[in-house]
Amino acid sequence: MIDLCRSYPPAYASMFLADFGADVIKVDPPGFTSPIPVPGGPEAQAAWYSLDRNKKSLLLNMRDPEGLDIFYRLVESADVLLENSKPGTMERLKIGYDILAGINPRLIYCSVSGYGQDGPYALIPGHDSNYLSISGVLSMIGEKGGPPIAPGNLVADLAGSGMFSLSAILLALLARGKTGKGQFIDVSYTDTAFSLAGFETALYFLTGMEPRRGETLRTGSEPFCATYETKDGKWFNIACIEPKLWINLCRALDREDLISHQWTFDQEIKSKVFTELREIFKTKTRDEWWDWAKDKEIAAAPVLELNEAFEDPQIQHRKMLLELDHPALGKIKQAGFPIKMSETPASFSRFGPTPGQDSDAILIDLGFSSDQINKLREQGIV
Incomplete structure (x- = not known):
């Protein structure tokens, strides 16, 4: 070549x-x-x-x-x-x-x-x-x-x-x-x-809705798929998109009252769920949340700095x-x-x-x- x-x-x-x-x-x-x-x-x-x-x-x-x-x-x-x-x-x-x-x-x-x-x-x-x-x-x-x-x-x-x-x-x-x-x-x-951007293109032609910054699933528009600040000022990401994962998260947090609000279109309720989760995730450090989440069948991960990723056990194992x-x-x-x-x-x-x-x-x-x-x-x- x-x-x-x-x-x-x-x-x-x-x-x-x-x-x-x-x-x-x-x-x-x-x-x-x-x-x-x-x-x-x-x-x-x-x-x-x-x-x-x-x-x-x-x-x-x-x-x-x-x-x-x-x-x-x-x-x-x-x-x-x-x-x-x-x-x-x-x-x-x-x-x-x-x-x-x-x-x-x-x-x-x-x-x-x-x-x-x-x-x-x-x-x-x-x-x-x-x-x-x-x-x-x-x-x-x-x-x-x-x-x-x-x-x-x-x-x-x-x-x-x-x-x-x-x-x-x-x-x-x-x-x-x-x-x-x-x-x-x-x-x-x-x-x-x-x-x-094929997925966003398909969604646009299906719904006619323009994907806007901060208003799409992957940019944090929904509480179940967002990044939250933790007690130590770091960040923790959740992506509990499937209902099963969201249910697992709510139950693990002892907040089953939030289960029915996953895909709500009521902005007041959505804002309330965001507020609740922001307060919850500030009760532990990023790494404490990661240790807590690993065995809960939850789609979640700590937001690592690049130098931290070098030391991550999964990155090293692979x-x-x-x-x-x-x-x-x-x-x-x-x-x-x-x-x-x-x-x-x-x-x-x-x-x-x-x-x-x-x-x-x-x-x-x-x-x-x-x-x-x-x-x-x-x-x-x-």
């Missing part, structure tokens, strides 16, 4: 493929440095940037005709190419899909962009919050009467384009197994964010935090593998490469001699 990504989100997709054994080669121009500034120089940057783990790095000047020819040779044996340049850029560089498919008809070429390869917004730059804005998602996030609030993680970027790109590549590989042909994949951050030994930097921690497979599990084989770390080995595999590689380096091609 050839990875031409210059930003975080699509590299998330290629990281998963590398974790599960794909031979992923990052191709960057000479002089390229890590997008994440970390004290300690290139080696430290590469080690901490988990999205490049298990990948190789080739620095190649594709604006030079000889460098472009080397890239074409790399494409000849590639299964997948992933890129996230501005639409039209790859064609100008003579590495667009039509040209590369002529070299390798089996190539799966995945282009990721903010608004897609076509349409009135195709050439407008943007980031995660912009795509959430256009897709209607951002308008639903935040408190009632307050401004839209961007989520703390990259929803359109990672959950959207990163995972959708991965899915699309895998689907294209399945299709190629039947047809023998590769294909072009057009993934838009905005399209994927819009798709993630090995979602890797502690790795770096030969020069000592212990390095990275997020683990979220997909558990019985026969072909993910594995860690190497830290992210420093820029150009694997250039010689890759070129040797393409048939270049040491003298030829030295000459290419002198010319600034690699």
Whole structure:
């Protein structure tokens, strides 16, 4: 797989493929440095940037005709190419899909962009919050009467384009197994964010009701699905949506009088239930509530800070935090593998490469001699 990504989100997709054994080669121009500034120089940057783990790095000047020819040779044996340049850029560089498919008809070429390869917004730059804005998602996030609030993680970027790109590549590989042909994949951050709002879209067309901030189930409009402050100033979340779970909660709290008010449309009663629960949850600390809730058949959880999540026993049991030994930097921690497979599990084989770390080995595999590689380096091609 050839990875031409210059930003975080699509590299998330290629990281998963590398974790599960794909031979992923990052191709960057000479002089390229890590997008994440970390004290300690290139080696430290590469080690901490988990999205490049298990990948190789080739620095190649594709604006030079000889460098472009080397890239074409790399494409000849590639299964997948992933890129996230501005639409039209790859064609100008003579590495667009039509040209590369002529070299390798089996190539799966995945282009990721903010608004897609076509349409009135195709050439407008943007980031995660912009795509959430256009897709209607951002308008639903935040408190009632307050401004839209961007989520703390990259929803359109990672959950959207990163995972959708991965899915699309895998689907294209399945299709190629039947047809023998590769294909072009057009993934838009905005399209994927819009798709993630599929439930809200369906509900809107069913009821005609616009989902408003703070007035939807998942933004705390109902007492049975909300986040409450605890005695120690921390937060505890409940999501007792199913009647059985709500009944379990009310009985465990010795408040069976609240059971019949779960789905009330009477705003006065709803406000009263909110008030009752707010007072109740302030009688214990967050962790006391969590200890109390675990065996009650209640959908509930403590709201953990990120550093607390690292120490959580479930996160640790699932090995979602890797502690790795770096030969020069000592212990390095990275997020683990979220997909558990019985026969072909993910594995860690190497830290992210420093820029150009694997250039010689890759070129040797393409048939270049040491003298030829030295000459290419002198010319600034690699």
